[in-house]
Structure formats: C-alpha cells, structure tokens
Amino acid sequence: MLNFSTPEEKALIKNSAGVFAQAHELTHDGVAGNSPIWSWPDAGDSGRQRPGVLLLHGWGGEAGLMAAFVAPLLDLGYRVLIPDLPGQGKTKGRLVDTRVSAATIVELHNRVGPFHSIIGHSLGGLLGCMVAAGHEVFGGKVDAAKLVTINSPVSLGSVISGLGGAMGLAPGVIDDVAAKTEQDLGLPLTEAHAQVMLERANVPTLAFHDTDDPFIPHAGSLAQLARHEKLQTRQTSGLGHISVLEDQTVIRQVTDFLGQAE
Structure with a gap:
C-alpha cells in the first residue's frame, strides 16, 4: 500500500538473503x-532465554526490509523475530486488515513472546503502538518495554486522508473510506492515533x-507528535522511506535506545 516496490526496496530484500539463511x-x-x-x-527454549525484539515492516513490504537490524540486536543479546502479517510478504491473501494484523501480533506475543521491544517501519510502527496500547x-x-517507529x-485517519487526496478522491468518498475502516x-479512528x-x-x-520520505509526509508523521516525557524524536534527511532501514547511524541510535539485553 504505502511501501511501493522501489529499487531501494528490491535491493534491500535481495541483500537480506544471507541473514534469512541463518x-x-x-x-x-x-x-x-x-x-x-x-x-x-x-525460538525454542534456548532462544527464549533472550529478551525478544519484534520487527514489523510496513504494508506492502516484506520481512527482508528489516534485516539490517538483526545482527546488531543479536550482538546485544536479544532474540529477533520478524513476521509477515496477514496479506503481506509471503503470507497468502491480498487483503491487509489492521485489526487482524494487530490481533495476529498479540497471538504471536502469546505464542513466541514475550517481546521486550517493538521496532516498526511505516504502518508497522503504528501497529506497534496499537498493540502496545492494547x-x-x-x-x-503486548507488554513491550520500549517502542521504536521509523x-x-x-494515525490511520491521516493515511486515509493522504492517500485519498493523492488519488484525487472527493471528500465524501474519503469520508466513506474512513467510515468503513472504522467499522x-x-x-x-480517533483512538487509532x-x-x-x-x-x-x-x-x-x-x-x-x-524529511524526504515521499510516502509519509513529515508534517503527518508520528515524529511530529506533541512532546511528552517518554517520547524521543530523531529527524533524518536524504534517506527517503526505505533506505533509512539500513542507515548505520539510525541502527546505532536504535540499539543505543534499547540497550544491552538483561
């Protein structure tokens, strides 16, 4: 949906083959x-001795997009898990349903968790917030101790408005889509913020x-939320929507934020 098949995305997925072989x-x-x-x-008994970190890619993406985080997180002593949620990546079906995706994450948490932290890209970040709120x-x-969004x-409402405007939909049609999404x-939708x-x-x-993300406008991003004591924000430039996922400075800031596994 928002993660279109760009050259950067294809290269990142191709380069992830060695990571996924392990x-x-x-x-x-x-x-x-x-x-x-x-x-x-x-994910057996030995793996579960490590705190788990769940990585969530965006809608229309694939698990391979998050591969650059795997080795640094393992080095810190974490267990790393990446799903393809319903309708995404290798999962069968074309429909992406937010409620079903969130419910699947909660199921995964109960089955192969717990998850110490969630790192989410694009709409995966918003999903992480949803399941942490519950x-x-x-x-x-999901009783995560920390969240990272990239x-x-x-909000879902901002996604609907942005896509509707980009597609030239009439305001009434956008309202209908919002109502159906809410249903x-x-x-x-005010709670999906x-x-x-x-x-x-x-x-x-x-x-x-x-600031150069072509899919999620900076003004409508989660990083522009009103400040509160538990939110830190970081701004990057020139990396766009996908390449930020392999930027070493971003990865280092994420691992510094999570810290050594205990």
Missing part, C-alpha cells in the same frame, strides 16, 4: 490463517522520520 522459520496458524515468522536464534478488539496487548504515520477496525495510543502504552518511545 533464521529459524515458524508458521503461525492464527486468526487469519498461516503467517510465517522468522526467528534468530531458534484493546479487547485485538484480543489483548517513518510512521501519526472494520472496531474502534473510532499515536498520541492516544502512546499515552495508553506509557512506555519509552523513539520515533524517526526522514
């Missing part, structure tokens, strides 16, 4: 059918956004 692949049979999840190291329509919550939108989500969700989650959060 992964242990599981299949999660959940609320929306089978979803693959990759784990470093093995709601009964998702089947619970080039993430501030499918089972929540008012990072400000509300982060206040509910109440955990340290680090938000990145690149």
Whole structure:
C-alpha cells in the first residue's frame, strides 16, 4: 500500500538473503490463517532465554526490509523475530486488515513472546503502538518495554486522508473510506492515533522520520507528535522511506535506545 516496490526496496530484500539463511522459520496458524515468522536464534527454549525484539515492516513490504537490524540486536543479546502479517510478504491473501494484523501480533506475543521491544517501519510502527496500547478488539496487548517507529504515520485517519487526496478522491468518498475502516477496525479512528495510543502504552518511545520520505509526509508523521516525557524524536534527511532501514547511524541510535539485553 504505502511501501511501493522501489529499487531501494528490491535491493534491500535481495541483500537480506544471507541473514534469512541463518533464521529459524515458524508458521503461525492464527486468526487469519498461516503467517510465517522468522526467528534468530531458534525460538525454542534456548532462544527464549533472550529478551525478544519484534520487527514489523510496513504494508506492502516484506520481512527482508528489516534485516539490517538483526545482527546488531543479536550482538546485544536479544532474540529477533520478524513476521509477515496477514496479506503481506509471503503470507497468502491480498487483503491487509489492521485489526487482524494487530490481533495476529498479540497471538504471536502469546505464542513466541514475550517481546521486550517493538521496532516498526511505516504502518508497522503504528501497529506497534496499537498493540502496545492494547484493546479487547485485538484480543489483548503486548507488554513491550520500549517502542521504536521509523517513518510512521501519526494515525490511520491521516493515511486515509493522504492517500485519498493523492488519488484525487472527493471528500465524501474519503469520508466513506474512513467510515468503513472504522467499522472494520472496531474502534473510532480517533483512538487509532499515536498520541492516544502512546499515552495508553506509557512506555519509552523513539520515533524517526526522514524529511524526504515521499510516502509519509513529515508534517503527518508520528515524529511530529506533541512532546511528552517518554517520547524521543530523531529527524533524518536524504534517506527517503526505505533506505533509512539500513542507515548505520539510525541502527546505532536504535540499539543505543534499547540497550544491552538483561
């Protein structure tokens, strides 16, 4: 949806092959059918001794986009897990449903968690905020200690408005899409806003956004939220929507924020 197949995206996925060759692949049979999840190291008893970090790519992306974070997180003593949520990557089906995606994350947390932290790119970052805040329509919550968002939108409503405007849709049509999204989500869109969700989650959060992101406008990004004591923001430039995921400065700032696994 927002992560179109750019040359940068294709190169990042291609370069991730070696990282994924070392992964242990599981299949999660959940609320929306089978979803693959990759784990470093093995998600068995030895792997579970490490605190887990869940990496969430954006809609329309693939797990390989998050590969550059794997080795640095392993070096800090974490276990790393990357799923392809329903309708994304290798998961069957074309429909991406926010509520189903959030419910699947909660299921994964209960099955292969717990997750110490969540790192999410694009709409994956907003999903991370949703599950950290939790709601009964998702089947619970993820008790993450820290959140990281990278080039993430501030709300589902801003995504709908932005896409609708870019497509030249009439205001009434955009309103209809918003109403249908709200119905499918089972929540008012006002609650699917990072400000509300982060206040509910109440955990340290680090938000990145690149000023040259062509898909998520900087003005409508999560990194532009009103400041509160547990939110830190970082601005990058010239990296765009995808290349930020392999930028060594960004990765170092993320690992510094998470710290050594305990």
